[in-house]
Amino acid sequence: MDPLLDELRAALGTDAVLTDPDLLRAHQRDEADLCAAGAPLVITRPRDTAQVAAVVGAAARHGVPVVPQGARTGLAGAANAVDGAVVISTSAMTDILEIDPVSRIAVVQPGVVNATLAAAVAEHGLWYPPDPGSWESSTIGGNVATNAGGMCCVKYGVTTEYVLGLEVVLASGDVLRTGRRTAKGVAGYDLTRLFVGSEGTLGVLTEVTVALRPAPAESLTMVAVFPATTAAGAAVAEIATRGLSPSLLELLDQTHLRAIEAYRPMGLRRDAAALLLAAVDTGARAADDLAALAAVCTAAGADEVYAATDAAEAAALLQARRLAHPAMERFAADTYPDGNGGLIIDDVAVPRGSLAVMLDGVARIAAECDVPIGVVGHAGDGNLHPNIVIDRADPASLARGRRAFDEIMQLGLDLGGTCTGEHGVGLLKREWLAREIGPVGLRVHQAIKSALDPTGLFNPGKVL
């Protein structure tokens, strides 16, 4: 009998304190490759703030680390378990507590799935914009913890722009409420945004107040096909320079186009070097705005530009983009059979003006390191996901992939970019974070971590 487990069972009930070995294994890691994962002691499923505080208090008394987990769809290992940890799963905290259409806010428990919230607010003609690739399964708590991005960011911003307030259980067991329900507010330090993107290292989220927008007008969608990736990059820069405001501006390179066609044939041009997928949602102005985007793409060298003729075709194009990740996984599996093919999913963001240089650089790195790299990403934000294909069973392939990963990171920083545009640091990029923010930045991070979590209770080894 473990006295910590006894305390947890007393506080939460036995059905919310789980030690089944299969379940423990299932909760070891998120979707990041190449990251270590420990063996947790127990998975807890608290239902409310008081129960989360009880779990945190018990863990603190026993000196056992706490790892918060949402849907474990993260791509940096931030949700990976550490040995002996108490995992706090938000899977039993799925209530939408309030939707207020006048003040345009919603208040939710952290385990609410992004798509569930989106559907609920749509009934009020409202919209929760952040749309990470995982939106159909990832949770608002996880989205907030990682400051998740997505495809709509190019016009509507990332998760942090929509988080008005939080409730957080601190390492002390205290329940902190941050932020507000108002459109504006400057009372004190912006603690809300300090917790957004802190990847579970500063506290456990128990409630999130988000801002909503009116539902956007129906969008018009187009595709531009480029014979060279740099031409696609130049088109993106010109779209930004002209102040055009697409609601979506995504890039797929040839590797991805071919992978998607192999995975699910959709009639994409396999001979193209890159494809830009763009949309506008400006209502009466949309046709004109789409024509302006098309003209820029043509002038930049696109050899084919076509608009979706109806909503079904637009949805199919968006679906092609959403298939990029599974298609590349299949491509990796086909490249290195026997289940050894894998992906290092990278995430780098550069100033929009440097996008073409970054695309060129990734191609050069792929050639130099002799690894296949496909690039997909949120071109309009300068946020790319180079996906490096590796043979997990071959140390040389792994080493080449690692080298390419490092060179991509270094190039991103050299271009004034960041080592992570939206996936986060987790375990995967701790060294790169340190390089990006430098020794002073690291000391400030550590000082804040120590101020809020002096014993290192929360998610030890992550981020810093």
Place this chain on the structure above:
Amino acid sequence: MDPLLDELRAALGTDAVLTDPDLLRAHQRDEADLCAAGAPLVITRPRDTAQVAAVVGAAARHGVPVVPQGARTGLAGAANAVDGAVVISTSAMTDILEIDPVSRIAVVQPGVVNATLAAAVAEHGLWYPPDPGSWESSTIGGNVATNAGGMCCVKYGVTTEYVLGLEVVLASGDVLRTGRRTAKGVAGYDLTRLFVGSEGTLGVLTEVTVALRPAPAESLTMVAVFPATTAAGAAVAEIATRGLSPSLLELLDQTHLRAIEAYRPMGLRRDAAALLLAAVDTGARAADDLAALAAVCTAAGADEVYAATDAAEAAALLQARRLAHPAMERFAADTYPDGNGGLIIDDVAVPRGSLAVMLDGVARIAAECDVPIGVVGHAGDGNLHPNIVIDRADPASLARGRRAFDEIMQLGLDLGGTCTGEHGVGLLKREWLAREIGPVGLRVHQAIKSALDPTGLFNPGKVL
């Protein structure tokens, strides 16, 4: 000879280390009323980051507090001097270091005036939206330190939405760089937004990287005149509920309308209970959008709705709104002659759905406390500025004004609002901040302050 002054002169040159008594007096306070202000030891005017670090280092060695000042247009006393302090004025740090039209960013020193930056980026067809009332004189550094709002926030957000990165001199003398130049980024804690709105208590800003937007389309402007303030509040709620997106939605109550007409006759209706000033900047859609706003106002009970016929008339209406503050100061001076009339300028934000209740409540408080209160504000954000007219020479009037101030704050909190929507905490609202964020929130604030500024070097007594 003061050894600290000698050190400062050695580091900055004598012309940047000022102890003239008139100058010291001029730098004692910002524009907040009712706030204590100390006598500074010296005003320093460093020209670059290294000189700021030198001043901070010297002050720290001598155990002398540091107070950063921009243009001292703040309304909460955050820039007020404290006795014996070294003031760091950013008045010699006025360089626009970079404007990048492709990545849509600008990099500036903190002393650049908001209007100067706005004009400089306009030459590139770009726009820096935050537009506090003081925008023609206030600095970007001050705007960032207070997270300034303004009239365009209702559609375009406040200062913090536009700050991508900062350079800050810390209490240790280290130079911290936060954030990024990219549209997206999640590398580490959001230190940028921790410093935004921290009112000079955590460090001294030395460089700001801001995001820019394409210049908006020309706007169309309208006015709706209401026989009752609650009808105006209801119109604002309905505008939000319908998802209409005005680029400006301001309210002036009868006290302000009369004060403006007395100050500079512009043909505003003195018999109206309230006026809503609204604009749209949606290009080809603008006329339809303005008609939709007008229809909502009429349905809510406006007895007159009219659109500006040209840009000059629109500018005049905007000018009327911008005159609200000086006009109310004149009104206070006329109400209590002999130079004793003054204003307590309040700043409260409530959820948009509670605006009508807040307006009613302020009228009730004015009657109960027997003080004139005029209300002006950013109605579309639920952010109101009740301006309380007092006789500074009459302790009873001051006490009634103070009571009204407190009751307005309490009502705002009771309605789920915040004690400051955009002016900040400074010295004016420390007690109200404590009430709003509670003991746990206050402890977390103090822990962060201690982590970054363990000896309390920066702006002591402010905010906390």
